[in-house]
Amino acid sequence: MSVRVLVVGIGSGDPAHLTGEAVAALNAVDVFLVADKRAATRDLVTLRAELCAAVITHGRYRFVQVPDPERGPDAERDKAAYAAAVRDWHAERARRHAEAITRxxxxxxxxxxxxxxxxxxxxxxxRVVDRAAELLAADGTDLEVTVVPGISSVSLLAARHRTGLNRVGAPVHITTGRRLLAEYDPALGDVVVMLDGDLACAGLVEAHPDLEIFWGAQLGLPDEALVHGRLAEVLPEIRARRDAVRAARGWVMDTYLLRPT
Incomplete structure (x- = not known):
């Protein structure tokens, strides 16, 4: 007994950004499982539904929302506590998804x-799918998992700013806001920062005032926002535009590239 699972990268949610492989995969799905992260991000579910309606050519599919477990105050945790909390969060998400698949x-x-x-x-x-597969295997059900790549926010960021992610022969480093201040060094080359809820780059202004930033939020969506310039000069504008997006949406998805000059 087996269940087929298609993990599909959908880019920003713009149908124009879907690959042909992704469109074919969406048309093969019977049930879409989507995480219900409560009211603040409810329109993310709507965006997914609109995307599917735009490219799926039949009406046999349906959406099932899986309540997302509480994550907790990550900013207050040290490295070990953060890692443990994420492991527990993934384990609970996997259990809930395994139950939803069976049901x-x-x-x-x-x-x-x-x-x-x-x-x-x-x-x-x-990671959640892998853990769900272990749980279901114990009950005699195998998951056949296929992964379909999508256009990342990093790719969109570079395209919108009409720049590469690295300079000639130089590296590019991808990290998170949580790790940025501890590991930043100009020798890393261009640095892409993701999952930064507090604009950690502000902590680099004093030591690296000439850093260049390419920032983007809601990339590919109608309320897309872009800012480019010296970090020390444009940080107030980034904060203001970020706050405006969050106030209008209830959430914001942004990323940025830091380039030493």
């Missing part, structure tokens, strides 16, 4: 999981 498709069918950007980059879906 909604039984022992046969095709489940779809839509991933913003690309599943390979700072996304927990594949």
């Amino acid at each position: 909604e498709v039984g022992t046969s069918g095709t489940v779809g999981m839509l991933v913003w950007g690309d599943p390979s980059l700072y996304d927990s879906t594949l």
Whole structure:
């Protein structure tokens, strides 16, 4: 007995950014599992539904919301506590998804999981699917997992600013806001920062006032916002535009590239 699981990168949610492989995968799905993260991000579910309606050519699919477990105050945790909290969060998400798969498709069918950007980059879906597969295997159900890549926010950021992610022969480093201040060094080359809820780059202004920043929020969506310039000069504008997006949406997804000059 087996259930097919398609983990599909959907970019920003713009149908124009879907690959042909992604469109074919979406059309093969019976049930889409989407994380219900409560009212603040409810329109993310709507965006997924609108995307599917735009490219799926039949009406046999349906959406099932899986309540997302509480994550907790990550900013207050040290490295060890943060890692432990994430492990527990992933384990509970996996349990809930395994239950949803059993309940909604039984022992046969095709489940779809839509991933913003690309599943390979700072996304927990594949880890959750792997853990859910272990739980279901114990009950005699195998998951056949296929991963379809998508356009990442990093790719969109570079395209919108008409720049590369690295300079000639130089490296590019991808990290998170949580790690940025501890590990930043100009020798890293261009640095892409993701999952930065507090604009940690502000902590680099004093030591690196000439850093250049390419910032983007809601990339690919109608309320897309872009800022480029010297970090020390444009940081207030970035904060203001970020706050405006959050006030209008209730959430904001942004990323940025730091380039030493």
